[in-house]
Amino acid sequence: MSEWADDIFNVLIEAGVRQVAYVPDMGHKRLIERCNADERMTAVLLTTEEEGVALLAGAWLGGERGVLLMQSSGIGNCINMFSLTRSCELPLLMLVTMRGQWREFNPWQKPMGRNAKKLLTTAGFDVEVVSKPGAAAETVAEAAEGVFKNNCRTAVLLHQKLTPKKTFGK
Amino acid sequence: MDADEKQSETYPLRRRRVAQALLQDRRGLLVVAGLGSCAWDITAAGDDPLNFPLWGAMGGASAIGLGLALARPESRVLVITGDGEMLMGLGSLATIAIQAPPNLAIVVFDNERYGETGMQPTHTAFGADLPGVAKASGFPVTGQVDDQGGLDAALPVILKAPGPVFFNIKVRAEDLDFVLPPKEGVILKQRFRQALLGET
Numbered sequence: 001m002s003e004w005a006d007d008i009f010n011v012l013i014e015a016g017v018r019q020v021a022y023v024p025d026m027g028h029k030r031l032i033e034r035c036n037a038d039e040r041m042t043a044v045l046l047t048t049e050e051e052g053v054a055l056l057a058g059a060w061l062g063g064e065r066g067v068l069l070m071q072s073s074g075i076g077n078c079i080n081m082f083s084l085t086r087s088c089e090l091p092l093l094m095l096v097t098m099r100g101q102w103r104e105f106n107p108w109q110k111p112m113g114r115n116a117k118k119l120l121t122t123a124g125f126d127v128e129v130v131s132k133p134g135a136a137a138e139t140v141a142e143a144a145e146g147v148f149k150n151n152c153r154t155a156v157l158l159h160q161k162l163t164p165k166k167t168f169g170k
Numbered sequence: 171m172d173a174d175e176k177q178s179e180t181y182p183l184r185r186r187r188v189a190q191a192l193l194q195d196r197r198g199l200l201v202v203a204g205l206g207s208c209a210w211d212i213t214a215a216g217d218d219p220l221n222f223p224l225w226g227a228m229g230g231a232s233a234i235g236l237g238l239a240l241a242r243p244e245s246r247v248l249v250i251t252g253d254g255e256m257l258m259g260l261g262s263l264a265t266i267a268i269q270a271p272p273n274l275a276i277v278v279f280d281n282e283r284y285g286e287t288g289m290q291p292t293h294t295a296f297g298a299d300l301p302g303v304a305k306a307s308g309f310p311v312t313g314q315v316d317d318q319g320g321l322d323a324a325l326p327v328i329l330k331a332p333g334p335v336f337f338n339i340k341v342r343a344e345d346l347d348f349v350l351p352p353k354e355g356v357i358l359k360q361r362f363r364q365a366l367l368g369e370t
Contacts, residue, residue: 018241019237019240019241042240044236044240044265044268044269045265046261046265047265050229051230051233051259051261051262051265052233054227054229054230054231054237054259054262055233055234055236055237055265057227057230057234058233058235058236058237058238058239058240058241059237059238059240059241060237060363061200061222061237061238061241061359061362061366062200062237062238062239062242062245062366063241063363063367064237064241066237080226080227080228081227081229081230083227084224084226084227084230087225087226087355087356088355088356088358088359089355089356090359
């Protein structure tokens with residue numbers, strides 16, 4: 001299961017990503033486990049996603065590349081902190097697992113899920129969407145290359161059908 | 171409102187002198203300053219390419235310091251921020267404690283005021299205990315400084331002790347002249363990376 005997560009892990013290693021900031025998330029479970037288990041990565045457990053935006057700004061000032069993992073509900077937590085990234089033209093790569101779009105059990109996930117792309121675009125991100133597991137590696141690789149070569153900001157949205165369905169026991 | 175409006179006007183330590191004491195012999199120290207007064211304070215002590223003064227990103231100073239400290243384990247990283255800025259990012263103390271970078275020190279200049287918005291009292295004016303939060307979050311070295319003797323004792327700990335270190339320094343609530351660093355974020359980033367890494 002989640003072989004796409006292993007593909008993404010390999011791409012991140014290849015891209016020189018060394019700080020992996022995350023708020024725990026079911027969709028990213030496998031990738032987070034891989035990053036925590038690998039000595040080349042520093043996996044940083046956050047209390048809120050905006051910490052990750054700030055963390056990776058500091059990482060870049062120190063010459064290290066990072067990635068921020070979140071689910072779509074985390075986007076809203078970051079909006080003001082994105083001003084740091086944009087004002088300083090810092091690179092920022094985000095991998096976002098989507099909620100609220102595919103057999104979603106929890107209607108409270110809909111507002112952020114439905115507006116994820118719009119909010120990210122407004123905040124100055126390029127947004128790429130992955131709907132098929134086989135496309136994950138190539139999309140993330142392209143995004144990482146662009147982000148770190150050109151000091152830009154890209155979010156890769158991983159469609160909810162890539163991740164396990166949450167049913168709350170129903 | 172129960173805050174003692176007068177107390178913070180009588181704290182003996184002056185923030186600009188504390189900044190000067192922290193930075194006067196800085197050799198290679200990497201400094202992140204929270205937005206507002208702390209950014210002016212470190213600039214008044216002498217602008218430096220290895221200063222990263224924030225003009226926004228409220229609540230993010232400590233997390234920026236963490237990312238920098240993890241990336242440059244051979245360098246000492248000092249975050250100087252205000253009580254209001256720290257209060258907005260308390261969760262980052264728990265995040266830092268897990269990573270426990272020994273080269274990171276966080277210093278709060280606590281005047282118990284939101285200085286940039288009209289000197290309204292912050293939560294510390296009502297008793298919020300920032301070093302207590304840091305200690306409970308898992309910081310191995312924490313302390314509070316109330317006077318010159320306390321500052322003299324804390325300085326070597328802040329600048330050299332294995333951390334992460336957290337110190338809250340009570341400073342007088344005072345209106346001071348603006349001493350502004352460059353406000354273009356790209357310039358602040360590029361000069362920092364050029365000085366540290368030799369590339370922008």
